[in-house]
Amino acid sequence: MAAASSRSKRRRIHDNVEKALLAIAQDSTHSATPTDVTGYVDGKTVLHENDLVQYSAPSPSTSADAIGILPTDYSSSNGGVYADDQDVAEIFSSNECSDDSDELNDDCLADDIAHWFKECSIPQVHLGSLLTILKKYHPSLPKDPRTLLETVREVSVKDMGGGGSYHHLGVKKVLQNMWNRGLLRLPADNQQLLLQVNMDGLQLFKSSGYQFWPILGSVVNALYKHVFEIGLYGGYKKPADIAEFLCDFVSETKQLEDDGITLGGVTYSFAIHSIVCDAPARSYIKCVKPHNSYSSCERCTEVGKWVSGRVTFPTTDKPLRTDHSFRNMTDEDHHVGKSPLTALSIDMITQFPLDEMHLVYLGVVRRLIIYWLRGPIEYQSRLPGRAVQTLSKHLLCLQQHICNDFARKPRSLAEVDRWKATEFRLFLLYLGPIILNGVLPVEHYRHFLLLHVAIYCLTSSRLCSSHIDYAQKLLLRFVGEAPSLYGAEFVVYNVHSLIHICDDARIYKRLQDVNAFKYECHMKKLKKLVHHPQNPLKQAVKRILEKQNVAQASDKHDSSSNRGDSIVGQHEHSSGPICSSVLCVKQFSKLFVKSFQVVLNRKNNCVMFANGDIGLVCNIVQNHNGEIFVLYEQFKKITSFFDYPCQSEDLGYCFKASHLDHTLFAANAATIATKCLCLPHEKDVFVVMPLCHVN
Numbered sequence: 152m153a154a155a156s157s158r159s160k161r162r163r164i165h166d167n168v169e170k171a172l173l174a175i176a177q178d179s180t181h182s183a184t185p186t187d188v189t190g191y192v193d194g195k196t197v198l199h200e201n202d203l204v205q206y207s208a209p210s211p212s213t214s215a216d217a218i219g220i221l222p223t224d225y226s227s228s229n230g231g232v233y234a235d236d237q238d239v240a241e242i243f244s245s246n247e248c249s250d251d252s253d254e255l256n257d258d259c260l261a262d263d264i265a266h267w268f269k270e271c272s273i274p275q276v277h278l279g280s281l282l283t284i285l286k287k288y289h290p291s292l293p294k295d296p297r298t299l300l301e302t303v304r305e306v307s308v309k310d311m312g313g314g315g316s317y318h319h320l321g322v323k324k325v326l327q328n329m330w331n332r333g334l335l336r337l338p339a340d341n342q343q344l345l346l347q348v349n350m351d352g353l354q355l356f357k358s359s360g361y362q363f364w365p366i367l368g369s370v371v372n373a374l375y376k377h378v379f380e381i382g383l384y385g386g387y388k389k390p391a392d393i394a395e396f397l398c399d400f401v402s403e404t405k406q407l408e409d410d411g412i413t414l415g416g417v418t419y420s421f422a423i424h425s426i427v428c429d430a431p432a433r434s435y436i437k438c439v440k441p442h443n444s445y446s447s448c449e450r451c452t453e454v455g456k457w458v459s460g461r462v463t464f465p466t467t468d469k470p471l472r473t474d475h476s477f478r479n480m481t482d483e484d485h486h487v488g489k490s491p492l493t494a495l496s497i498d499m500i501t502q503f504p505l506d507e508m509h510l511v512y513l514g515v516v517r518r519l520i521i522y523w524l525r526g527p528i529e530y531q532s533r534l535p536g537r538a539v540q541t542l543s544k545h546l547l548c549l550q551q552h553i554c555n556d557f558a559r560k561p562r563s564l565a566e567v568d569r570w571k572a573t574e575f576r577l578f579l580l581y582l583g584p585i586i587l588n589g590v591l592p593v594e595h596y597r598h599f600l601l602l603h604v605a606i607y608c609l610t611s612s613r614l615c616s617s618h619i620d621y622a623q624k625l626l627l628r629f630v631g632e633a634p635s636l637y638g639a640e641f642v643v644y645n646v647h648s649l650i651h652i653c654d655d656a657r658i659y660k661r662l663q664d665v666n667a668f669k670y671e672c673h674m675k676k677l678k679k680l681v682h683h684p685q686n687p688l689k690q691a692v693k694r695i696l697e698k699q700n701v702a703q704a705s706d707k708h709d710s711s712s713n714r715g716d717s718i719v720g721q722h723e724h725s726s727g728p729i730c731s732s733v734l735c736v737k738q739f740s741k742l743f744v745k746s747f748q749v750v751l752n753r754k755n756n757c758v759m760f761a762n763g764d765i766g767l768v769c770n771i772v773q774n775h776n777g778e779i780f781v782l783y784e785q786f787k788k789i790t791s792f793f794d795y796p797c798q799s800e801d802l803g804y805c806f807k808a809s810h811l812d813h814t815l816f817a818a819n820a821a822t823i824a825t826k827c828l829c830l831p832h833e834k835d836v837f838v839v840m841p842l843c844h845v846n
């Protein structure tokens with residue numbers, strides 16, 4: 152790697168790539184510019200389409216001025232661009248560089264182009280065009296993208312039964328590669344490496360049944376919890392022989408459990424932390440009955456009952472399964488074979504957490520909403536059309552108040568069949584209690600609140616450990632009351648499994664750490680690795696190996712998005728307001744604190760402090776000592792939004808906030824406890840929900 156500073160590197164790559172992209176855009180043979188690159192801002196910045204949508208300046212109706220808080224529209228203080236830490240804009244947008252073009256270094260340029268190519272998922276044909284152009288100015292650059300990316304010419308795959316094939320990338324190899332690239336860092340006092348594993352099927356094409364079954368991993372006790380590929384299967388149906396599919400993974404993991412893993416000269420002990428999958432994948436790899444069978448509950452010996460065409464699980468007090476009973480196959484009706492995973496030193500019950508993403512959000516919450524929209528007519532749960540319209544209208548109205556911590560804004564209930572897990576989570580944890588109030592029949596609303604409070608507690612790191620027993624009580628009540636409100640057929644596998652989910656929270660501290668969200672996100676990236684239908688598995692493996700070879704610039708960029716506990720101000724401005732109690736030397740419009748960003752716009756400036764105060768941040772300032780303070784206006788009146796099953800205020804969330812005092816207060820940014828969603832309720836009254844799924 153060249154010794155050039157990252158800033159000058161960004162400048163050079165920006166200049167060169169921009170020049171080349173313009174040339175491609177003008178070239179009729181390449182009229183389709185790279186799909187992810189959508190535009191130029193001031194001739195300087197290349198933005199993703201998503202970034203433009205997410206970070207554009209607030210509309211007039213949502214701007215801070217509309218509620219008389221901010222003197223200026225801070226979003227324009229940096230040229231209107233609030234680039235997120237994950238986007239390409241940051242890489243290319245720096246305009247503070249010194250003019251050091253004489254130091255151009257083609258090796259460095261090659262690294263940066265490789266980084267840009269990987270970040271933007273550009274088709275290789277466009278990279279080829281870019282290299283052809285750049286080569287005129289930098290003769291030492293390779294002409295062939297495969298040379299630049301150090302593409303492996305041939306990938307060996309293992310043929311498996313049923314026409315599928317598998318490539319094992321290897322736990323040890325990948326972890327050592329990550330260590331060498333600075334991507335894997337363990338806390339200083341830690342001597343053990345804990346691996347979380349995920350397996351699931353991924354349909355690649357709409358027009359064929361070809362699917363991947365990746366084995367993904369993440370080191371849960373590392374400082375940066377990157378997801379990486381351990382092995383990849385591809386075929387027209389899921390692996391026919393589970394033993395063959397897991398063979399390489401199990402034998403390598405067993406070896407690591409025995410010998411540990413040496414990284415940077417230190418040998419760490421190695422253990423599987425958890426295996427996170429959805430219910431069908433769990434039943435497949437554990438070799439137990441699928442979730443629609445009678446003895447399918449993975450936690451208790453409840454035998455299902457057939458009600459209205461489905462298997463239901465009405466009772467909640469059956470004996471629990473244990474690792475011992477599982478390995479001895481005590482309940483013969485539960486097993487369909489011997490899982491190859493029993494060769495590992497893992498608990499076959501507790502180390503397979505009931506992934507909340509599939510169970511709670513895509514399972515129970517979706518089921519509730521479907522029952523409200525088109526459930527059995529004999530139960531009052533089915534809402535009249537006008538009520539459904541009202542709910543949809545509320546959801547759409549709230550779009551403009553959803554902060555940047557949510558990947559998706561709420562959509563109408565008419566689109567519920569296309570809602571993603573994050574949308575169901577937004578609904579259950581934040582929006583549901585507000586918009587369902589007065590629309591659902593009272594009993595059904597109170598029943599929904601049982602689920603809402605329980606899952607909010609189990610998701611929140613602040614509440615989880617102290618409120619597990621309470622959440623368990625609420626979930627038992629939720630499952631127990633469900634048949635009288637929605638019919639006996641409502642209590643299917645997912646609904647029943649809610650009574651077991653607190654056991655996971657007890658073991659893993661909070662559900663947040665054992666769900667499949669980050670793996671689902673990674674699966675989307677895997678899908679993008681395949682550009683044509685020939686040999687999808689080999690294509691994907693080549694791209695994964697290329698990524699491992701791509702220069703460290705990319706990795707450092709990844710790591711910089713994990714800012715840990717540091718408090719960082721970004722995007723300087725000079726527009727005020729300032730306050731006499733803090734001697735301000737710098738002002739910022741964006742603050743990184745803990746795992747969220749506070750931004751000076753109406754959607755992203757509501758915070759709760761450690762002492763319980765709630766305020767709207769009006770400015771972020773730094774004093775002579777480098778300490779960062781927030782200047783904020785405080786809500787003077789805070790009350791509970793709901794009073795069943797408890798006063799929401801007593802749990803420290805879901806507040807009705809009013810009487811905003813326009814006096815400017817100052818607080819050290821370190822005293823911010825969490826960012827909040829601040830939703831309009833009545834005139835000058837807001838409902839404030841501290842975010843629980845972020846930190």
Ligand SMILES: [Zn+2]
Pocket residue numbers: 448449450451452453647648651
């Ligand atoms: Zn059970």
